Amino acid sequence: MSETTVLAMAGCGIVGSAVALKLLNQREYYREKTGCDLELRYIFSRSFGKAQAAGIDDSYFLTDPGKILADPEVSIVIELMGGVDFAREFVVKALTAGKHVVTANKAMLALHGSELLALARTKGVTLSFEASCAGGIPIIRALQDGLVANQIDALYGIVNGTCNYILSSMSQKGQDYHTALAAAQAIGFAEADPTFDVAGIDSAHKLSILASLAFDCQADFASIPVTGIDTLDAMDVVFGKELGYVVKLLAVANRLPDGLSLRVRPTFIATGHPLAWVSGPFNAVSVYGDTVGHTMYYGRGAGGKPTASAVIADIISVASGVTPTRFNQKRARPDLTHPVVQLPLGRIRGRFYIRCMVIDIPGVFAALASALGRNGVSISSVLQKELPDADRSIDPVPIVITTHTVNEGDLERAIREIDELECTVQPSVCIEILDEFQESFS
Amino acid sequence: MSETTVLAMAGCGIVGSAVALKLLNQREYYREKTGCDLELRYIFSRSFGKAQAAGIDDSYFLTDPGKILADPEVSIVIELMGGVDFAREFVVKALTAGKHVVTANKAMLALHGSELLALARTKGVTLSFEASCAGGIPIIRALQDGLVANQIDALYGIVNGTCNYILSSMSQKGQDYHTALAAAQAIGFAEADPTFDVAGIDSAHKLSILASLAFDCQADFASIPVTGIDTLDAMDVVFGKELGYVVKLLAVANRLPDGLSLRVRPTFIATGHPLAWVSGPFNAVSVYGDTVGHTMYYGRGAGGKPTASAVIADIISVASGVTPTRFNQKRARPDLTHPVVQLPLGRIRGRFYIRCMVIDIPGVFAALASALGRNGVSISSVLQKELPDADRSIDPVPIVITTHTVNEGDLERAIREIDELECTVQPSVCIEILDEFQESFS
Incomplete structure (x- = not known):
């Protein structure tokens, strides 16, 4: 020694x-x-x-x-x-x-x-x-040592400081993505070529490492569905806020009866969840163990020191x-360990935020609701605002719908139908709403 | 093996x-x-x-x-x-x-x-x-292993779930201490005799253990100044909230040039600090390392599993x-390791919330301000409300003052003077306002 x-x-x-x-x-x-x-x-x-x-x-x-x-x-x-x-x-x-x-x-x-x-x-x-x-967050040690007595049920991570900084700016300052990115670049929180970060690749790399340890498996990086923050519309950040949600680029892993779901994408999380206030360049990872329940680890996710x-x-x-x-x-x-069955997005169940851009003609809401209903998607809330300056006959209006828990595959089918409607003028936006994970204490 | x-x-x-x-x-x-x-x-x-x-x-x-x-x-x-x-x-x-x-x-x-x-x-x-x-939070491991490369500058902990549950109820539901305690007892979050928890003893036990590890020293439990939550007035929770603070029973340790300050007491923390939203029976510990900066660990601080x-x-x-x-x-x-110099409260510097209960006669504010000024305590903000139903000549009114950074010893002297004023009808209340610790990155 x-x-x-x-x-x-x-x-x-x-x-x-x-x-x-x-x-x-x-x-x-x-x-x-x-x-x-x-x-x-x-x-x-x-x-x-x-x-x-x-x-x-x-x-x-x-x-x-x-x-x-x-x-x-x-x-x-x-x-x-x-x-x-x-x-x-x-x-x-x-x-x-x-x-x-x-x-x-x-x-x-x-x-x-x-x-x-x-x-x-x-x-x-x-x-x-x-x-x-x-x-600097000792999350690998937590998974390998401090939580060793647990079977991990789920892991939610904010593991890319660049994205979190940009999303915090969009959420707190009302900036659009490009403005927030430029500001992050100006102070060194984003690279000149930020693709690796903003497209979610870096988060997916980390998720594959964390999930391998959390679930005692060989996670396959290439099979992780990834959506970055670079196509996120400021409008959805604002609507989400009105509904009580904060948007975060979340790296999520959770155990389902027939496999593991790993995914990286902009996700809404309720303002009451510990991850919701993790702002600026900070990272945090919530880990749900079957014995310990919810634990969370917070700190600086990058930087030399x-x-x-x-x-x-x-x-x-x-x-x-x-x-x-x-x-x-x-x-x-x-x-x-062994490779694990990684489930495609269509197999997970969750709640979703949907924004449809439609021409506001009579019957349009009925058409949306029918498409959802036909595919087994049940509506939880609807938000439609009058736009004073818009010409209702030609300008599209956003209709925001939140769903009850649905199968993502059913939702995808419903959205395809909605996007084919004559009144729909832009592809609809879908964002998962991640609820607090139910602690199992098994 | x-x-x-x-x-x-x-x-x-x-x-x-x-x-x-x-x-x-x-x-x-x-x-x-x-x-x-x-x-x-x-x-x-x-x-x-x-x-x-x-x-x-x-x-x-x-x-x-x-x-x-x-x-x-x-x-x-x-x-x-x-x-x-x-x-x-x-x-x-x-x-x-x-x-x-x-x-x-x-x-x-x-x-x-x-x-x-x-x-x-x-x-x-x-x-x-x-x-x-x-x-269940692996905080001992974080201090001994994950953060071993750091000299720890400070540690702020919410380490008693009973107190945090009661304070969350007081803050979120506007309950007074006794109502919140009774509700906590009814659902098993407080013991029939809650003294050990609510008087801060349990938090001080934990602080002495955490500080020993964080600061590589032998902390002396008996020298830790402890104030419980059992004398906390609901009025101060409300006034603090108006000023942007949440009250928590914090176990605090920080390194000062001439020793270590350890203390357990109800403390105001800004709503932007990660510890502020730690609610209900959860625990969390913020650790500030000289290399890693701020890291925080969150989870259930009690319960069998x-x-x-x-x-x-x-x-x-x-x-x-x-x-x-x-x-x-x-x-x-x-x-x-060796015993450490533990500084008395009079030696620390911080910001404070003061509530004086005075008869609202002409000159009363000048008298308070003079007592503070004479002792080198500089006022940051004042909050005095008109009380519509009160008889100004006989009912005491609360005057809430927040200070700039002061020596706590100077503040104690000022408060003694204030409490001896003829217009003061109850002992004044002092609550430390703990600001986000400045990360050193040395």
Whole structure:
């Protein structure tokens, strides 16, 4: 325990610089606090700009990762490069060389997690990834350790700070998507090319990791239905608010009798739910366990220092022997589990918000109601406003309908019929309304 | 890992029954999930009523704990009796007999935690207590593991569900304390004798445990200033709401340049703070780390099953070898740390709500303002309402003042002066207004 653990890092951008600075400046603090003496020996990076700006000495830098793999004293490799193919290749080499790996790379894990975990086990080392989901929030540990006594019933996550910041602006300031995105870009909360975040891909990566752990299964990233926030109309944010809901990009997983539903999409949640007030760049994950009921974890889901907090927690867990001990637990890692039946959206049951854009001629509401009724969709509430400036005979008006619990497949059929009506001038919008999950306490 | 771990339990009330049922009914599930085969062999209890009602077989029951201590195969003892002296004596015997102990007993830990932890270490065994604070929320693990890379700057906790339920009722339904207490008692959220909860003692026990871990110190329970909710006036809940605050019984710890402030008292928190919407019997703890910033943990702080979730997580961590590995980490347990300077309330700085009850004669506001000004207390806002039915010459009127940041010692002096004024007819009420803690990201 008082031996020195030698570390090498690959990738030194915002997160890498934060991790390196902490490791270098707080070495004595961590040793005193945990008994682990952590020596950062190498930093492999293709660009040293951020690290140099942060004041990290050039002597740590390598441009060839081979030295890391060849140094038998390096026991933990920290992968913070991002991207999939090169990172995967490097991690495979590091594990094969008998080195523990700590990574924040959700894309790599979503696509190749099971393979890499299995390789780690074969080589007698470990792969840790607390920083891959929800930044500094110790949610991986909660699922693997704190909630281990539970069968998880459901998980609702706000796991992308960029989207949450944009949606908070739309909701609180009444901005439209493009205005809110531009403002987020201006202060560095959104990338110049924000596609990965706003299209929901990043959230789906994280959901596949979280669901694998929560449900002891191999979730298939490619089968997760994903809708981003980039097509969300400000009008729906406003109407939702009037109905008592806040829109969030939610990553949802819940257990159904015949499989698991995983989905990422803009979702309405009642203002009384703990996730509803999670605003700005914060992340939060609600986990519903069969024993503990509802627990929720909140914090910063991105940023150099918050993410560094999770990376260093993983390093210390490996260095102290905790992770190597835990890593051998049966089923605690997805590679020892089985693929799961992931249900298509048509198979889930839920409540929905529907906005139809119709020409307001006599009989139009009857036509909508009939289409819904024919498909077994029962109406809970209707919101139709007079638009003073509109010409009713040519301008479309929004009719907002909320449903009782329906089968999403039935709803899809009803919407197809509505969208084919002559009075319908734009495709209807459907947004799931996620109710508080009923705690099971089984 | 595939060996059987033999368990014995002492105490079998609501929590004990829930733990026993899970261990007996889910043995195969836990073995499959974690590799730990957990055999519950004995249940020592002075009353078997709850356990029998839960359907636990009589063959497990002992009325003499000696058999537990004498059976060399028992490796983990689960202490769920509650109370201090007998529990402590039993835990000392169990540790001395070389058995790991898992406990939910916050009172015992608050008073004797360091002694028991040191004994465990001497005997080469471990003492775990996830269930002692905030029920099923894995907050102990967050402090010891997930946030290990952080120096903790502050911790704000809602850690007593009874108080939070009563305060939520007062705030949301406009009830006074006694009505809200009676309603909580009627549905089992408050004990027949609620003193321990409503006077803040239980919260202070938990705060001393959480602070010891968060600040790597030995917090002294007896030095924690505690005010309960039992003297809270419904009027102040209403006035606070008008000012944008919610009242919560907060257990607060924060680091100051010359020591640590620990305190438990009804506190106003802005409606925008995540803790403000934690309502009903739920608990939540906000932890501010120097690296991660603000993280928050939410869930059920009491009840058989939620608490059982934490107890069983501890059992599995011990049985799998994780706790024995972690337990040797330096400073990770308070017994290896030092007592800390705990500052009296007079030494903290904060904002406050003051309600003075005065006869509304000319010059009264000047007299209040002078008393505050003389002691360096700067006024931020004043709220005085006309009371239509009151006789201004004889009925006291409330004057509500909020302060800018002041030294609490200065405020205490000002309040003493105000309470001695001739126009003051009741002792003034002071409630701290806790602002969002400024994240340090150091």
